Structure formats: C-alpha cells, structure tokens
Amino acid sequence: MKNFVFVVRRAAHGTAHGRELAEAAMLAGAMDQSVAVAFLDDGVFQLKSGQCPAAVGAVAVTGPLAALAEDGLARLYVESESLAERNLSAEDLAVATQVLTRAEMSDLLGRADVILTA
C-alpha cells in the first residue's frame, strides 16, 4: 500500500480539475491505497456551502467529496491559512473536513509516497 495525497488548489466549476482529481482519489481508495485529499489555496472553495452549480450548468462537487470520506475511501484535509486568507472558516464548509495548519499540511505532504496535483 502506498500513501497517496491528492492536492486540490483551484476553485470548483471554473475548471474541472478538482472534480476529476476527486474521481482519481476515489479510484485509489477503491484500490486499497491510503488516500488523503488536501485542499489548499483557492481549492478551499471546493468545499464551501451554498454552491448553486446548476445555475452555471455545472455538477455539484460537495456531495461526491463528502461521499469520499463517508465511504472510507479518503481522508479530507483543508489548510487553515488558505481559509483565513479568503475570509472563510470551517463553519463555511459544506463538507466535514479536518483543518490543518500550513505546517501540519507540510508534514502530510512530506509523508506521502505519491502526490498528485491539478
């Protein structure tokens, strides 16, 4: 088993990167790997409550992200500094996510065998 970390750094809907990376994380979890998904920078917007993706013809991302954790396929982490820099807090998130400091996020990435970004 390898320790995978998928790093999401872009907001939802403007690009498909987060959505497609979540699909890859699901696959890795289904293949019995240790999987974490880390939300940094604008990637924290993926988790925000109050999204209306249908208004722009997009597909909801918060449901599939929550399902990753609920199904035990991946652990979800969000960086506290990235939230604060965007005037957000954990209460603004629609998905249950563990909040890590930038230093803790650095440790998480340092322990990874494979880091996949988009």
Next chain:
Amino acid sequence: MEFALVVTEGPFTRQSSATACRFARAAIARGHRVWRVFFFHDGVGNASRHIEPPGREHNAAGEWSALAREHGVDLVLCVTAAQRRGICAEALAPGFRIGGLGQMVEASIRCDRTLVFGG
C-alpha cells in the same frame, strides 16, 4: 529507477507535454525506465492523430508516438477525461490506448517515482 509520468495539460497552449516528453527521453538516456505515461484532464488532447502543427512546430502526438515506438513506453488515456473532450479510440495516434484511472494508480504503486507535468 522506474518512472510513471502524468500529463495534465494539452498539446499546444502550455509546455507541460513537451517537457514531459523530453524528461522521458532524458531519463531513458540515463538508463532509467519510463514504464507508463498517463494522460489526464486536458492531457488527453496530446493523443489526437489529427494534430497537424504548421511547419516544424512541436507535434505532441507525433513525439509521444515516437517515444512509444522506440522505447516501448505505455501511453494510456483516462477514458472519462477523453470522452468528456471528444477523444475516441479512432482518433488516437499510434502507441496510445484508452484506459482508466486505475491504471494511473497502478503505475504510481509500481513505479519508484510519479511525476506530474501540468497544473
């Protein structure tokens, strides 16, 4: 050392694909093995046999095909990403094949290093 490469950008606007292909050749020249290149996100566009850049400009599909032909590198596209972007099996340049995300994970499990080009 065995490498898995993941290419996430298209064939022309960004340099990621060309850099990845050159990295693969450099690694092979130094005695390493590039076991698989996985094309994900807009990276699936590198596989189109319809790419025809003018003059002597970089031809992404042609250079990847040559790498596969000369060194047996496995070139695999994410099927879902390809379908979303209109890349079907009939459109593939030689050496490419359609696969699934499981093959990206498999390559990362097997290989010593996974490098992502793009993003």
